Amino acid sequence: MNDNIVLARIFRFNPQTDETPRFQEYRVPYRAGMTIVALLRYVYEELDPTLAFRYYRCGRGYCACCKLTVNGKQSKGCHTVIVGPTTVTIEPANEGKVIRDLVMAM
Numbered sequence: 001m002n003d004n005i006v007l008a009r010i011f012r013f014n015p016q017t018d019e020t021p022r023f024q025e026y027r028v029p030y031r032a033g034m035t036i037v038a039l040l041r042y043v044y045e046e047l048d049p050t051l052a053f054r055y056y057r058c059g060r061g062y063c064a065c066c067k068l069t070v071n072g073k074q075s076k077g078c079h080t081v082i083v084g085p086t087t088v089t090i091e092p093a094n095e096g097k098v099i100r101d102l103v104m105a106m
Protein backbone atom coordinates (compact mmCIF):
# COMPACT_ATOMS: atom_id res chain seq x y z
CA MET A 1 0.00 0.00 0.00
CA ASN A 2 1.18 3.49 -0.78
CA ASP A 3 2.44 5.30 2.34
CA ASN A 4 0.01 8.18 1.81
CA ILE A 5 -3.17 6.16 1.20
CA VAL A 6 -5.97 5.00 3.48
CA LEU A 7 -7.73 1.94 2.13
CA ALA A 8 -11.36 2.37 3.18
CA ARG A 9 -13.60 -0.69 3.13
CA ILE A 10 -17.09 0.79 3.29
CA PHE A 11 -20.37 -1.08 3.85
CA ARG A 12 -22.76 -0.64 0.93
CA PHE A 13 -26.39 -1.72 0.86
CA ASN A 14 -29.55 -0.35 -0.71
CA PRO A 15 -32.47 -2.52 0.46
CA GLN A 16 -34.54 -1.37 -2.53
CA THR A 17 -32.09 -2.72 -5.11
CA ASP A 18 -29.52 -5.00 -3.42
CA GLU A 19 -30.12 -8.56 -2.27
CA THR A 20 -27.20 -8.59 0.15
CA PRO A 21 -24.80 -6.05 1.66
CA ARG A 22 -21.25 -5.78 0.35
CA PHE A 23 -18.07 -3.83 1.04
CA GLN A 24 -16.62 -1.44 -1.50
CA GLU A 25 -13.00 -0.33 -1.31
CA TYR A 26 -11.79 3.22 -1.88
CA ARG A 27 -8.25 4.58 -1.87
CA VAL A 28 -8.21 7.94 -0.08
CA PRO A 29 -5.18 10.25 0.29
CA TYR A 30 -4.12 10.31 3.94
CA ARG A 31 -3.93 13.61 5.84
CA ALA A 32 -2.74 13.91 9.43
CA GLY A 33 -5.71 14.41 11.74
CA MET A 34 -8.19 13.00 9.21
CA THR A 35 -11.42 11.81 10.84
CA ILE A 36 -13.77 9.12 9.59
CA VAL A 37 -16.30 11.79 8.61
CA ALA A 38 -13.62 13.64 6.61
CA LEU A 39 -12.75 10.39 4.84
CA LEU A 40 -16.42 9.76 4.01
CA ARG A 41 -16.81 13.31 2.72
CA TYR A 42 -13.77 12.82 0.47
CA VAL A 43 -15.22 9.58 -0.91
CA TYR A 44 -18.59 11.26 -1.52
CA GLU A 45 -17.20 14.47 -3.06
CA GLU A 46 -14.29 13.05 -5.07
CA LEU A 47 -14.89 9.36 -5.76
CA ASP A 48 -18.49 8.21 -5.38
CA PRO A 49 -21.47 10.58 -5.00
CA THR A 50 -23.78 7.58 -4.46
CA LEU A 51 -22.40 6.91 -0.95
CA ALA A 52 -25.01 7.60 1.74
CA PHE A 53 -23.99 8.66 5.27
CA ARG A 54 -25.17 11.16 7.87
CA TYR A 55 -23.29 14.44 7.96
CA TYR A 56 -24.73 17.12 10.23
CA ARG A 57 -21.52 19.10 10.90
CA CYS A 58 -21.80 18.98 14.69
CA GLY A 59 -18.12 17.99 14.83
CA ARG A 60 -18.15 17.94 18.61
CA GLY A 61 -19.66 14.54 19.31
CA TYR A 62 -22.85 15.94 20.81
CA CYS A 63 -25.49 14.77 18.37
CA ALA A 64 -24.07 11.26 17.74
CA CYS A 65 -25.62 11.23 14.25
CA CYS A 66 -22.24 10.16 12.87
CA LYS A 67 -22.08 7.02 15.04
CA LEU A 68 -20.58 4.16 13.03
CA THR A 69 -18.76 0.90 13.53
CA VAL A 70 -15.09 1.44 12.68
CA ASN A 71 -12.86 -1.63 12.63
CA GLY A 72 -15.44 -3.48 14.73
CA LYS A 73 -15.82 -0.79 17.40
CA GLN A 74 -18.69 1.69 17.66
CA SER A 75 -17.52 5.27 17.61
CA LYS A 76 -18.47 8.77 16.53
CA GLY A 77 -17.10 9.45 13.07
CA CYS A 78 -16.47 13.12 13.78
CA HIS A 79 -14.12 12.23 16.67
CA THR A 80 -12.46 9.09 15.33
CA VAL A 81 -9.08 10.10 13.93
CA ILE A 82 -7.35 7.82 11.45
CA VAL A 83 -3.84 7.10 12.70
CA GLY A 84 -1.44 6.94 9.80
CA PRO A 85 -1.98 5.40 6.39
CA THR A 86 -3.88 2.20 7.11
CA THR A 87 -6.94 0.15 6.25
CA VAL A 88 -10.26 1.02 7.90
CA THR A 89 -13.50 -0.91 7.73
CA ILE A 90 -16.58 1.27 8.15
CA GLU A 91 -20.02 -0.18 8.83
CA PRO A 92 -23.31 1.15 10.20
CA ALA A 93 -23.79 1.24 13.94
CA ASN A 94 -25.37 -2.00 15.15
CA GLU A 95 -28.74 -0.41 15.81
CA GLY A 96 -31.89 -0.19 13.76
CA LYS A 97 -32.60 -0.86 10.13
CA VAL A 98 -30.31 0.13 7.26
CA ILE A 99 -31.96 2.79 5.12
CA ARG A 100 -29.03 2.88 2.70
CA ASP A 101 -25.29 2.29 3.08
CA LEU A 102 -24.23 3.85 6.41
CA VAL A 103 -27.58 5.50 7.15
CA MET A 104 -29.63 3.77 9.81
CA ALA A 105 -33.21 4.41 10.91
CA MET A 106 -33.10 6.46 14.11
